[in-house]
Amino acid sequence: MNEGVAMNVLLVDDDVDFCQVLARTLRRRQLDVLLAHNGREALSHAADSCQRIILDLNLGGENGLNLLPALRTHFSDSRILVLTGYASIATAVESIKLGATQYLPKPASVDDILQAFAQAEPDPDLPISPRPVSVRRLGWEYIQRILLENNGNVSATARALGMHRRTLQRMLAKHPPSAV
Structure with a gap:
């Protein structure tokens, strides 16, 4: 360095x-x-x-x-x-x-x-993956976005997603699905 x-x-x-x-x-x-x-x-x-x-x-x-x-x-x-x-x-x-x-x-x-x-600057030559993101990963990304919009509040996020709070907590406790 x-x-x-x-x-x-x-x-x-x-x-x-x-x-x-x-x-x-x-x-x-x-x-x-x-x-x-x-x-x-x-x-x-x-x-x-x-x-x-x-x-x-x-x-x-x-x-x-x-x-x-x-x-x-x-x-x-x-x-x-x-x-x-x-x-x-x-x-x-x-x-x-x-x-x-x-x-x-x-x-x-x-x-x-x-x-x-x-790396001080962004790399515009970064390769783009030829495979699309999996549906499970997209769902996980969506949950993360809604959680961020609710400032990390699990109860508010569960209400926004129309699911039970405990179900959401179990989902959040798991590791994210792979991108492909």
Whole structure:
């Protein structure tokens, strides 16, 4: 990344095991890594000069999207990568609007993460998948969009979708269907 300059990375994820593994791997790449498992801990590192931030969208009971503006304010010169196991088009667009510089779905390799940080501009030559998105994935994307419109409120989203709240909660607890 930067030759001869220590690069600080703030890793914000509620999964402690995932944080430990990713932090260890990033440290092997000569990066200094600070860990935070919620928004309060992340903002407590505001005095540290973090050039890169890796943010999970699902921070236990917290929504990482709500944390993005505060991170952008406290770390104005940092590149923020949203790395999530619950990727959707709606959250990708909203993340970029709120100040993220990149967005990656989990699982992503450390090389993918470092490449995303290195890429300063959008890539217009990015290949387009020849296969359309699956119907299950489209449904999941729609649910994510309605959830975003209701500010993460599951009850309001269930009402808007005309389904029972518990059914929606079970659907949200599962991993998203594959795109193809």
